[in-house]
Amino acid sequence: MPVKIFKSKIAYAEEIAESVHKLNIPLNEGETIEFQAGQFVNLLVAPGVRRSYSVASPPSYNTGIDLIADSVIGGPGSQFFANSKVGDEVEFLGPLGNFVYKEEEKPAYIFATGTGAVPFISMVTYALETLNTTRQIKLFLGFRHERNVFYKDHFERLASNFSNFEFILSLSQPEGDWQGYRGRITEHYLKAVETEKNFAGYVCGSRKMIDDVVLNLTNAGVVKENIYYEQYY
Numbered sequence: 740m741p742v743k744i745f746k747s748k749i750a751y752a753e754e755i756a757e758s759v760h761k762l763n764i765p766l767n768e769g770e771t772i773e774f775q776a777g778q779f780v781n782l783l784v785a786p787g788v789r790r791s792y793s794v795a796s797p798p799s800y801n802t803g804i805d806l807i808a809d810s811v812i813g814g815p816g817s818q819f820f821a822n823s824k825v826g827d828e829v830e831f832l833g834p835l836g837n838f839v840y841k842e843e844e845k846p847a848y849i850f851a852t853g854t855g856a857v858p859f860i861s862m863v864t865y866a867l868e869t870l871n872t873t874r875q876i877k878l879f880l881g882f883r884h885e886r887n888v889f890y891k892d893h894f895e896r897l898a899s900n901f902s903n904f905e906f907i908l909s910l911s912q913p914e915g916d917w918q919g920y921r922g923r924i925t926e927h928y929l930k931a932v933e934t935e936k937n938f939a940g941y942v943c944g945s946r947k948m949i950d951d952v953v954l955n956l957t958n959a960g961v962v963k964e965n966i967y968y969e970q971y972y
């Protein structure tokens with residue numbers, strides 16, 4: 740898949756959860772981007788400054804690409820997402836990266852917190868809707884508060900449409916009358932791993948989060964080579 744520079748105008752820009760911003764960047768007429776679910780693009784966020792962002796939308800959506808980023812860090816990438824408006828010009832380079840969905844027979848267990856969920860929006864949607872995979876897919880997704888949560892409805896819709904997909908959403912510091920899972924995702928996935936160790940593990944997030952998940956899984960008997968990961972920072 741050739742890496743190209745794309746220049747376009749933002750078609751959608753909304754804050755979809757507290758300090759979490761979604762952009763849709765359509766392609767110009769006649770342009771196509773062929774990417775694999777899980778890949779990222781390199782976005783020009785300020786003159787001479789680039790940051791990487793996973794493509795949230797699956798390859799089958801022919802509406803350009805969706806990107807989702809949080810703006811808490813406050814650096815140039817955060818500011819770009821927080822301040823972008825419909826009609827703003829953007830430039831990105833892509834597709835990039837090897838952290839992609841691989842169809843296999845064994846189950847896929849996915850571990851993410853916060854914006855680490857972004858590549859899995861693309862991967863899970865692609866696996867279920869496009870590949871019609873019959874493998875078991877479990878997504879363990881953690882946020883701190885309810886106000887940080889994004890794409891809950893999307894994953895819940897997939898879980899109700901596809902019986903082989905299970906969505907375990909857990910809040911570490913829920914407020915109000917949160918009815919779902921509580922605590923860090925660790926306790927939930929360690930329970931699942933007691934009975935199933937032969938799966939392909941996908942992890943995305945900070946170095947620390949990845950190290951924790953890999954250590955917990957390998958201590959529980961999962962083979963390290965079966966765990967794929969993407970490090971954001």
Ligand SMILES: Cc1cc2nc3c(=O)[nH]c(=O)nc-3n(C[C@H](O)[C@H](O)[C@H](O)COP(=O)(O)OP(=O)(O)OC[C@H]3O[C@@H](n4cnc5c(N)ncnc54)[C@H](O)[C@@H]3O)c2cc1C
Pocket residue numbers: 779790791792793794807808809812813814815816817818836854857858969970971972
């Ligand atoms: C392959 C890849 C894909 C990525 N995809 C996404 C994505 O889809 N969505 C997304 O929100 N981000 C994503 N990132 C992270 C993104 O590229 C930026 O690092 C992030 O937006 C912060 O950029 P900034 O310019 O605001 O901060 P910077 O000025 O670049 O960062 C300042 C400091 O904060 C640290 N830092 C960066 N991010 C975080 C964080 N989340 N929490 C704590 N400390 C942090 C950095 O290590 C740095 O020391 C991805 C990174 C990579 C490498």
